[in-house]
Amino acid sequence: MEIFQEALPVLWAGLKLTAYITLLGLLFGFIIGLITALFRLSPIPPLRWIAIWFINFVRGTPFLVQLFFIYFGLNSLPFISLQPVTAGVVGIAINAGAYIAEIVRAGIQSIDKGQTEAARTLGLTSAQTMRYIILPQALRRMLPTFVNQAIISLKDTSLLSVIGIAELTQRGQVVVSATYEPFKIWGMVALMYFILIYLLTKLGDFIERRYELR
Amino acid sequence: MKKIKILSFLMAMMLALAACGSDDAANSGGDEGSGEDGGTTYTVGTDTTYPPFEFEEGGKYKGIDIDIINAIAEEEGFKIELKPMDFGGIIPAILADQLDVAIAGMSITDDRKEKVDFSDPYFDAGLTLVVSEDNNDITSVDDLEGKVVAVKNGTTGADYAEKMKEEAGIKEVRQFNDSPSMFQEVANGNADVLIEDYPVIAYAIKTSNLDLKTVGDRLNGDQYGIAVKKGENQELLEKINSGLQKIKDNGKYDEILNRYLEE
Numbered sequence: 001m002e003i004f005q006e007a008l009p010v011l012w013a014g015l016k017l018t019a020y021i022t023l024l025g026l027l028f029g030f031i032i033g034l035i036t037a038l039f040r041l042s043p044i045p046p047l048r049w050i051a052i053w054f055i056n057f058v059r060g061t062p063f064l065v066q067l068f069f070i071y072f073g074l075n076s077l078p079f080i081s082l083q084p085v086t087a088g089v090v091g092i093a094i095n096a097g098a099y100i101a102e103i104v105r106a107g108i109q110s111i112d113k114g115q116t117e118a119a120r121t122l123g124l125t126s127a128q129t130m131r132y133i134i135l136p137q138a139l140r141r142m143l144p145t146f147v148n149q150a151i152i153s154l155k156d157t158s159l160l161s162v163i164g165i166a167e168l169t170q171r172g173q174v175v176v177s178a179t180y181e182p183f184k185i186w187g188m189v190a191l192m193y194f195i196l197i198y199l200l201t202k203l204g205d206f207i208e209r210r211y212e213l214r
Numbered sequence: 215m216k217k218i219k220i221l222s223f224l225m226a227m228m229l230a231l232a233a234c235g236s237d238d239a240a241n242s243g244g245d246e247g248s249g250e251d252g253g254t255t256y257t258v259g260t261d262t263t264y265p266p267f268e269f270e271e272g273g274k275y276k277g278i279d280i281d282i283i284n285a286i287a288e289e290e291g292f293k294i295e296l297k298p299m300d301f302g303g304i305i306p307a308i309l310a311d312q313l314d315v316a317i318a319g320m321s322i323t324d325d326r327k328e329k330v331d332f333s334d335p336y337f338d339a340g341l342t343l344v345v346s347e348d349n350n351d352i353t354s355v356d357d358l359e360g361k362v363v364a365v366k367n368g369t370t371g372a373d374y375a376e377k378m379k380e381e382a383g384i385k386e387v388r389q390f391n392d393s394p395s396m397f398q399e400v401a402n403g404n405a406d407v408l409i410e411d412y413p414v415i416a417y418a419i420k421t422s423n424l425d426l427k428t429v430g431d432r433l434n435g436d437q438y439g440i441a442v443k444k445g446e447n448q449e450l451l452e453k454i455n456s457g458l459q460k461i462k463d464n465g466k467y468d469e470i471l472n473r474y475l476e477e
Contacts, residue, residue, distance in 0.1 A: 163395070
């Protein structure tokens, strides 16, 4: 029992940092994803190309490599100095952003063409059509996929241990190397991740019910 | 049928590789056999994955320990046969009479002294502070107040930093899983200082382009010794000690250290 009491405050601090980085990363990731998706669907070719290449590049490289590039690579340039947590948030945001862009695109494209045509006939501009007619319906359809991406991003934060961020996995490693109790400590760490993700899933379910399609 | 062909091809390849491997070992294992004149041959155990003390380069064993034991053997007129093995297997092998001598960057500890006899210490290891080349603020542990310290998870360096955190007023101890990340962190200027085993970092600085330097005194006092079987090999131990003294006196010892550690 002693070991649990000893490890809990240390792991708890890691859990808070994990939650913080995930939330901030997803917030920026969502913004990046929304903009990228709109670029991707834009009739202006250069915007479309930027979006396509960004998505391809992020999806075509492992997150760990992106993280090393952002933290060790960019930081070796003389004019850039990212602290670990900043680099971690940037990494999660960029990575999640690319995937969210595709989620948003699929959501928008899943809305029947007739909706756009009807809106335009009623005299709405194309921006107004997107904002008032398409996006509200599309976002509702994206919700389950978005929860899924949030879970993936949360688990990806465990990779941030490689750049010295004392998030949950890193703390677990530190406690294990001091106590030699891998079974108990990793069990605790797994349980903490599980609870966090379970809560996230429940939140997703709640929002889904709240905005039920009628 | 095709599968069998591929399988037999693979097996032939593996046999060929194994044959090459044993050839290499025989070539690099130093003087073989004791048939020639010039004294006895002793089997020497070592762990060849610990640069700069012992490592493999181009199929040959190199390193401080290898050169030192060879120099001692030369001074004292005996021959050695190298037996590379896992570090953890070395002391058991001595106890089982598989080895006469062990030299493997092995710290002299009380626990080990119960199992083996150690020669005079031949190297002062221990932890050291490492900063980037243009950093002149930090010269000792007293300068760590408010600084970010990079360490490798699970090492004595990490233990040391955590223990000193309060006392020295360290701002943050940042843990990495491997040495290169830790080195890069300080080279990039994101942490102020790192703590690492002195010889390992000295060698890394020498063989890479990292703009790092070691500062201050060793932080703890590990000493490396050469081990022989407890109580039964006094003659050999005396030879080793006298050889060690001779190479220290005639400059060979410094020459060897400089070869691997000079910045």
